[in-house]
Amino acid sequence: MEKLISEFSFGLFFWQLFIFVGLVLLLKKYAWKPILDTVNERESSIKGALSAAAAAREEMENLQADNQRILKEARAERDTLLKEARTSSNQIVEQAKAEAKKEADKIMQQTQEAIANEKAAALEDLKRQVAGFSLDIAEQVLKSELESESKQKQLVEKLLSDVKLK
Amino acid sequence: MLQLLRRVFFIGLLFGATTVLAKEADAQPTSLKAEIKAYINHHLEDAHDFTLLSYTAKDGHKVHVGIPLPVILWDNGLKIFSSSKLYHGESVAKVGDSYYKLDHGKIYRTDAEGTITFDAEHHATNVAPLDFSITKNVFSILLTALIMFFLFRGLAKSYTENGMIAKGVGRFMEPIILYVRDEIAIPNIGEKHYKRYMSYLLTLFFFIWFLNLLGLTPLGINVTGNIAITFCLALITFIITNVSGNKAYWGHIFWMPGVPTFMKIVLAPVELLGVFIKPFSLMIRLYANISAGHIVLMSLIGLIFIFKNWLGSSLSFALAFAISIIEILVALLQAYIFTVLSALYFGFAVEEHDEH
Numbered sequence: 001m002e003k004l005i006s007e008f009s010f011g012l013f014f015w016q017l018f019i020f021v022g023l024v025l026l027l028k029k030y031a032w033k034p035i036l037d038t039v040n041e042r043e044s045s046i047k048g049a050l051s052a053a054a055a056a057r058e059e060m061e062n063l064q065a066d067n068q069r070i071l072k073e074a075r076a077e078r079d080t081l082l083k084e085a086r087t088s089s090n091q092i093v094e095q096a097k098a099e100a101k102k103e104a105d106k107i108m109q110q111t112q113e114a115i116a117n118e119k120a121a122a123l124e125d126l127k128r129q130v131a132g133f134s135l136d137i138a139e140q141v142l143k144s145e146l147e148s149e150s151k152q153k154q155l156v157e158k159l160l161s162d163v164k165l166k
Numbered sequence: 167m168l169q170l171l172r173r174v175f176f177i178g179l180l181f182g183a184t185t186v187l188a189k190e191a192d193a194q195p196t197s198l199k200a201e202i203k204a205y206i207n208h209h210l211e212d213a214h215d216f217t218l219l220s221y222t223a224k225d226g227h228k229v230h231v232g233i234p235l236p237v238i239l240w241d242n243g244l245k246i247f248s249s250s251k252l253y254h255g256e257s258v259a260k261v262g263d264s265y266y267k268l269d270h271g272k273i274y275r276t277d278a279e280g281t282i283t284f285d286a287e288h289h290a291t292n293v294a295p296l297d298f299s300i301t302k303n304v305f306s307i308l309l310t311a312l313i314m315f316f317l318f319r320g321l322a323k324s325y326t327e328n329g330m331i332a333k334g335v336g337r338f339m340e341p342i343i344l345y346v347r348d349e350i351a352i353p354n355i356g357e358k359h360y361k362r363y364m365s366y367l368l369t370l371f372f373f374i375w376f377l378n379l380l381g382l383t384p385l386g387i388n389v390t391g392n393i394a395i396t397f398c399l400a401l402i403t404f405i406i407t408n409v410s411g412n413k414a415y416w417g418h419i420f421w422m423p424g425v426p427t428f429m430k431i432v433l434a435p436v437e438l439l440g441v442f443i444k445p446f447s448l449m450i451r452l453y454a455n456i457s458a459g460h461i462v463l464m465s466l467i468g469l470i471f472i473f474k475n476w477l478g479s480s481l482s483f484a485l486a487f488a489i490s491i492i493e494i495l496v497a498l499l500q501a502y503i504f505t506v507l508s509a510l511y512f513g514f515a516v517e518e519h520d521e522h
Contacts, residue, residue, distance in 0.1 A: 004393050004453075007211065007392075007393055007394075008393055008394050008397070009212060009297065009301075009392075009394050010296065010297070010394075011238075011296070011297040011298045011299055011301070011304075012212055012301060012303055012304060012392065012394040012395065013394040013395075013397065013398050014298060015298070015300070015304040015307065016303075016304075016307060016394060016395050016398040016399075017398050017401075017402075019304075019307050019308060019311050020307075020311075020369070020373065020398065020399070020402070021402070022311075023311045023314065023315065023369055023373065024365055024366055024369045025365075026315060027314065027315065027318055027319075027365065027368070027369050028365035028369075030315070030318075030319045030322060031315070031318030031319050031321065031322045032318070032364060032365045032368050032369070033365075034322035034325065034326075035318065035321055035322050035325070035340075035343060036343075036347070036361075036364060038322070038325040038326075038330055039340075039343070039344065039347075041330065042330045045330075
């Protein structure tokens with residue numbers, strides 16, 4: 001201990017204190033502060049870049065998932081559309097068929113009705129003509145029968161003979 | 167070009183060997199053990215000049231190779247002169263009207279002949295002026311501070327020039343800065359408060375680490391194994407801890423919640439003592455670890471010259487090499503421990519106790 005104290009040099013202590021404190025202050029200004037600032041900045045920028053990359057990757061994955069989903073939806077929609085189109089076309093064809101049949105039936109019916117009408121009209125006409133003919137014939141017969149007084153008396157006689165009083 | 171130089175210098179710091187120290191041990195073969203011991207002691211202490219090696223010339227004259235450093239004394243006015251005037255305590259420096267002489271790493275005012283008188287306990291009785299010299303350690307601290315400043319400012323600049331990515335040597339340092347933040351500051355202090363302490367913790371960690379590594383180079387520097395240095399660092403940790411201490415922190419020291427009143431009275435002095443023991447342990451731990459490392463390493467190198475045979479010397483070399491490798495680890499470990507414990511103490515100071 002005594003050796004240590006006798007070894008102690010105040011001059012050396014003074015210079016060491018002076019130089020060391022000066023060195024700390026100088027290095028703080030010209031070295032440590034800029035170095036640590038840069039390192040911190042670099043670290044935060046690396047961290048930022050890494051998180052940005054992770055975020056970008058996530059976004060990319062989301063986008064891809066979205067794309068997949070949209071594609072799937074589109075496919076499904078196409079399928080349903082096709083299906084709908086198919087059914088609707090079938091329906092239309094069916095409907096057209098039905099309508100055509102209906103129309104045809106209607107026309108047929110109308111035709112039949114018309115035929116029936118024509119037929120009835122024709123029969124009526126025929127009846128009338130036959131009646132006319134009959135009257136004409138009857139007229140002619142009567143005319144010829146009742147041409148003379150004798151014939152008229154004969155007829156009346158005959159009719160009277162047919163009539164028997166009871 | 168500057169960058170290349172910087173890089174080369176940095177690699178030199180990391181992988182520097184400790185071999186140069188060995189060159190001068192055989193100056194006086196008669197008392198080799200004593201010589202080595204003195205050399206180690208000398209190395210552990212601070213010096214007024216940056217000596218790389220010294221040897222005895224053929225004429226018996228001692229030659230020191232190195233750089234002289236400025237000596238700054240406060241002795242009735244500022245006195246500045248080159249340490250070459252002191253010449254490792256072998257000559258008397260005349261500055262103005264005063265004479266100074268170096269003795270065991272300390273400068274004393276003497277007369278013209280450089281007489282130093284000693285008391286019974288072998289302490290010099292001469293006047294020792296206040297010594298603010300740029301010593302070897304101060305020089306090393308300045309060098310480390312400059313390296314750190316340019317290294318980390320370069321790193322900060324490279325971010326703006328290179329789009330937030332580190333370039334150059336800073337690239338090696340960036341993970342360590344992040345480690346200090348994520349593994350030392352945040353777990354110990356908490357997400358909320360750690361930012362305030364980052365400048366201190368980072369500077370502390372790299373300062374201790376670099377100085378520890380510099381101590382492993384063959385330049386013979388021992389800064390972090392100096393008590394004044396570790397005292398200063400521990401003192402700063404102590405001051406920051408207690409200045410930032412919140413109500414709960416002081417409450418836990420003087421009036422421990424959740425225990426009986428009697429225990430509160432018993433615990434208060436213990437806790438108060440703990441406030442001082444914590445930084446004290448920081449100071450001693452770093453000092454002792456680094457000093458011990460240097461002593462062991464230099465002793466093993468010294469052994470090479472004591473054995474002077476193939477088996478012993480190579481064994482010593484292998485051991486010294488292994489210890490060097492361990493010391494590189496210890497250099498990092500001690501910096502880590504000092505920083506972690508400082509962070510832990512700051513954490514105690516700002517911790518919010520919701521449970522009480």
